[in-house]
């Protein structure tokens with residue numbers, strides 16, 4: 001059961017799309033109101049779990065942490081950093097059977113048993129809020145009810161489940177050709193290559209560098225003929241430059257955010273001074289979405305949206321050292337941080353949106369910016385294309401999962417961030433972001449061969465499987481680490497699992513389900529799974545059990561019910577029935593071990609090197625179940641429905 005309680009006069013966030021009955025009753029929390037704030041508190045029982053908050057630091061169980069919803073461009077992914085790129089204000093209380101969504105686009109601070117306080121504090125910097133209150137003893141069912149209320153998740157094309165390569169630093173056709181050639185030569189599957197900002201003419205959106213890509217359409221066609229799609233980045237700010245048609249049109253038709261005095265707000269980002277499109281206006285979303293014609297006309301079918309917190313390097317208000325923002329970020333991250341936070345707040349307080357004809361300060365609706373960029377892009381692409389497209393964004397707010405996926409931003413090549421990737425996947429799925437993934441191998445820092453292989457073995461199970469790294473770091477493509485055999489082996493698993501991953505994703509998105517979930521959702525009575533965060537359910541059949549410690553080829557796995565252990569070595573799947581309880585698994589760097597639930601099956605395809613070869617007809621069924629409900633289609637058409645599910649039967653000889 002979901003009800004909502006309205007405080008003041010909240011701005012529509014469009015997070016929840018379903019009609020929810022209103023109540024006057026405040027459940028679960030006590031409230032203190034002061035001018036400009038709503039302060040909610042509730043006591044925790046000593047051992048209870050607290051889930052939610054999507055893309056934040058901390059663990060899946062959020063106890064012990066302080067988290068601030070205030071979308072921030074930050075590479076500091078440590079527990080001392082309270083804000084990442086997203087605001088997902090959902091809290092779930094599995095042990096007491098309730099959940100609360102604090103739907104407000106401004107800053108919200110969550111302290112959850114912080115410093116052992118024994119309580120939850122939620123401080124909203126506003127008097128206007130829609131509070132969604134949910135009740136169900138079964139937290140998995142409650143979470144699904146929430147997903148139904150925020151609307152069906154984004155449906156990517158089949159090729160978006162292939163493996164992608166990216167790097168901040170690829171510049172020209174030759175760079176992309178080299179990646180494609182070397183993957184092909186190494187015999188490692190590849191479906192797309194991301195184009196980072198250097199493909200553009202001086203970082204101007206909806207342009208392409210004339211020398212680096214003399215004929216983008218022809219190049220896109222050549223690559224597509226090889227089964228490789230190009231996926232360009234699109235940043236939030238539009239360069240201030242007379243002669244730039246998008247800039248001129250945007251100024252003329254009032255599409256940019258304004259200063260208090262009515263002038264256009266300017267912020268320094270990659271292209272230099274830019275204006276920020278007012279994505280909160282429907283007219284501006286439509287206009288911005290139409291700009292994607294530049295790419296779709298050239299045959300492009302996938303995009304990533306960046307810098308949409310929005311990130312600001314410097315502005316008219318905060319000149320000085322921040323001109324060197326990016327360099328400073330790398331050299332003196334700490335020194336810059338303190339200054340940057342103050343400056344950014346000043347920036348965000350200084351510009352305005354038009355919401356239903358009223359001028360609204362950006363600071364008060366800050367967390368909606370990226371989500372509305374995603375919405376603009378997605379709705380535009382829907383009118384421009386007659387098939388499904390790939391779209392993922394850095395910044396987000398709950399509800400944006402209807403329009404596209406997310407990636408978790410600038411992580412580092414560390415074992416800690418590999419673990420963080422797992423935690424994020426569980427938490428962002430709770431918030432309706434089914435299509436998600438981290439920068440595989442890590443963005444900052446130098447990735448080792450071992451770390452990349454183990455990270456790939458995790459990303460095999462995440463919908464977005466993209467290897468991405470920053471310029472200045474060691475080359476991180478799978479062919480850069482000597483003998484490619486182990487990489488071929490791990491990535492081949494992704495392709496053999498494509499029928500399963502695609503089918504499970506589509507069923508989840510169309511059926512208001514999570515794609516990745518914690519074990520406790522499925523084994524709520526099992527005390528032992530409560531704190532397991534390094535084993536996750538992927539779809540309805542698979543439990544992933546990755547090795548995420550350096551130098552280890554073994555780990556302990558807790559098997560909560562009778563399961564089938566599957567050991568993959570790049571060629572064969574060896575299945576072993578397992579009793580419930582603890583056991584040790586063994587996987588060398590070229591191997592993956594996962595488990596299949598009792599009475600379930602996993603369809604496995606033939607070895608392939610590209611998603612266009614997926615064959616939904618010749619499947620092998622692993623596991624001890626009798627039937628598998630397979631969702632299959634042509635991978636691109638928009639007519640997706642659960643009616644396409646067909647039942648596969650396993651012929652048994654016991």
Ligand code: MIG
Nearest residue numbers: 167168196197306394409410
């Ligand atoms: O200021 O486009 O998170 O993935 O490679 C950095 C360059 C801007 C941040 C993104 C990262 C991307 C990079 N971008």
